[in-house]
Amino acid sequence: KAGVTQTPRYLIKTRGQQVTLSCSPISGHRSVSWYQQTPGQGLQFLFEYFSETQRNKGNFPGRFSGRQFSNSRSEMNVSTLELGDSALYLCASSFADPGETQYFGPGTRLLVL
Amino acid sequence: AQSVTQLGSHVSVSEGALVLLRCNYSSSVPPYLFWYVQYPNQGLQLLLKYTSAATLVKGINGFEAEFKKSETSFHLTKPSAHMSDAAEYFCAVTDTGFQKLVFGTGTRLLVSP
Numbered sequence: 001k002a003g004v005t006q007t008p009r010y011l012i013k014t015r016g017q018q019v020t021l022s023c024s025p026i027s028g029h030r031s032v033s034w035y036q037q038t039p040g041q042g043l044q045f046l047f048e049y050f051s052e053t054q055r056n057k058g059n060f061p062g063r064f065s066g067r068q069f070s071n072s073r074s075e076m077n078v079s080t081l082e083l084g085d086s087a088l089y090l091c092a093s094s095f096a097d098p099g100e101t102q103y104f105g106p107g108t109r110l111l112v113l
Numbered sequence: 114a115q116s117v118t119q120l121g122s123h124v125s126v127s128e129g130a131l132v133l134l135r136c137n138y139s140s141s142v143p144p145y146l147f148w149y150v151q152y153p154n155q156g157l158q159l160l161l162k163y164t165s166a167a168t169l170v171k172g173i174n175g176f177e178a179e180f181k182k183s184e185t186s187f188h189l190t191k192p193s194a195h196m197s198d199a200a201e202y203f204c205a206v207t208d209t210g211f212q213k214l215v216f217g218t219g220t221r222l223l224v225s226p
Contacts, residue, residue, distance in 0.1 A: 043216040
């Protein structure tokens with residue numbers, strides 16, 4: 001079974017731009033979660049989508065948004081990029097219930113200049 | 114809200130020595146607990162998961178963890194370290210009722226020959 005895939009793997013943007021990251025979950029998984037990983041803040045939860053609805057949201061500004069499609073694929077968007085948005089963005093997929101194991105993709109490394 | 118504490122940002126062992134990585138969680142109700150490993154430039158890989166079925170949980174690559182409710186701990190151990198175990202290890206807990214992982218700050222395991 002194919003794992004979680006994320007595209008692109010690497011991205012360089014400049015301040016003020018916007019970016020869209022994509023995540024394809026494991027087949028059969030309907031929950032997709034996004035996490036931001038930085039050296040300073042560690043791994044932080046961004047949001048979770050299930051059945052095309054945002055089910056849970058972390059403590060991030062409104063510049064961070066996401067969506068999920070009917071095939072469970074998900075995208076996250078960051079508008080008006082700031083230098084501090086440079087991070088590894090990880091997507092994880094799982095079955096629906098709380099506590100189900102989340103399986104992570106390789107991440108998208110975003111560098112904001 | 115749940116929280117996780119990992120003592121020691123770096124742990125150094127010799128090849129063949131015991132590995133002990135510490136994790137304490139904050140909760141009065143046993144949550145779902147996880148250990149993940151991250152190799153350089155990769156996503157997170159699940160090592161093991163506690164689900165209340167057994168207090169001693171065996172994972173991949175010879176790792177295991179023991180859940181101790183009285184100590185709110187879930188330490189990760191491996192009897193004999195291998196060079197390939199060098200990586201960063203994260204303890205995580207699910208926030209009650211949500212499909213959201215709360216991570217510890219991570220412990221980097223260094224293995225010397």
